[in-house]
Amino acid sequence: MSRTIFKNARVLDPSSGLDEKGAVLIEDDRILEAGPNVFVDSVQDDVNVVDCAGKCLAPGLIDMRVETGEPGHDHRETFATASLAAAAGGVTTIVCLPNTDPVVDDPSVLEFVQRRAAAVGMVNIHSYGAATKGLRGEEMAELGLLHMAGAVGFTDAHRAIDNSTLMRRILAYSTMFDSVVIQHPEDPDLVGSGVMNTGETATRLGMTGIPPVAEVIMVERDLRLVETTGARYHASRLSTAAAIRVMRRAKDKGLNVTCDTAPHYFALNEGAVTDYRTFAKVSPPLKSEEDRLAVVAGLADGTIDAIVSDHTPRDPDSKRLTFELAETGTLGLETLLAVTLELVNNRTLPMLDALAPLTCNPAGILGLPGGTLAKGAPADLVIFDPEVAGIVDADNLLSKSKNSIFDGRPIQGRVLKTIRGGRFIYDVNAETTPKAGAGAGARVRHA
8 A cells, every 4th residue: 555645736626626735645546635634744654745846736637539540550649659648748548539440340449449558558548439330420330339348438530420310320329328429510511622611711722611610510410319319419629609609508408418629729710721731730620710719718608518639640741741632630638738728827717617628527528537636536647837838849749640730839838747546657857758748748848
């Protein structure tokens, strides 16, 4: 039995509203106490002491949307490199998309993912199951078997489930085991050959646009199906004012629905693609400034439940193409916390309100342990300094790929230590810290 006290910290627990100077005491891999009245006898030699020097201590982040390349595309990312990137960003739990090769539409593939993740043994790794076989949107996958094997939800990853009859069946069947269906909310017919948001910027650059209405049309259809099935539904990476308004109304009606967004949708707008910058080609595409502000407002009023990294590693050859031909996607694990802290620094959100979408909220949506400092919770923690400024440097990312949409962006916030299950998995000052890394942790250039 091993005990460790993290003392002299600003203890932050969004699940309980705790924001006070205090300490967190853990025993082995569990939290014993957290708050302003946690003390141990200084002469005890069986308690390890970590002095946080007044820095912030919060539950380890939970990222509910991560793409890895393993299996099938290991040249983009592996569980090992994704885990290193996550740890440097203060993320202790990641949930992987099923768009691997082979697709996670069979329990045997899911069990492979679980074995490989356990072998890496750094962060907690969970996986979604595919909603349709082969992600083709034609036939429902074996949802029941995938659920029993450990899938935490069902999604077709970057593809919308656009067949209404099939979506209704998936939603209805998912209610049998109270699982959640995660949708990529874009109407494929409206997306067509578009590569960025329809508007003045697309016209000026001479590129085919995707109308913003493609998002709200899919969300509105899905919500009607949720009404008829009573299913749990989650819209991922909302980026338009219209879709956020629709979700707000659905919640007011009492529908069992949730949604998330990603940092690039509240930190950037379509202007980021100027000069045909392929790192800024994401799906859904970056939207107008009006939509960006609507995403910020959705976070502020709680309509948007979670913030995901949307970590989508892409190899250099897939991004060193013309904008039309380049693949979509950006890295996000290592910059997740720092970019989210911009909402705190500009006084849009209080600290606890910014951390809730990264911790307790995703834990609640997916039924995962963690995301809280409650007694008995996993000892998954992050210690960070919200004051340290830096610049994201894509060349120094721990991820195997380097396609960060935030490359060159000034940020403020630095992860100092990450603890998973009571074990340090990242320490900015450790001699064994890898030399290459980036983002919200030590892997940025700091002033």
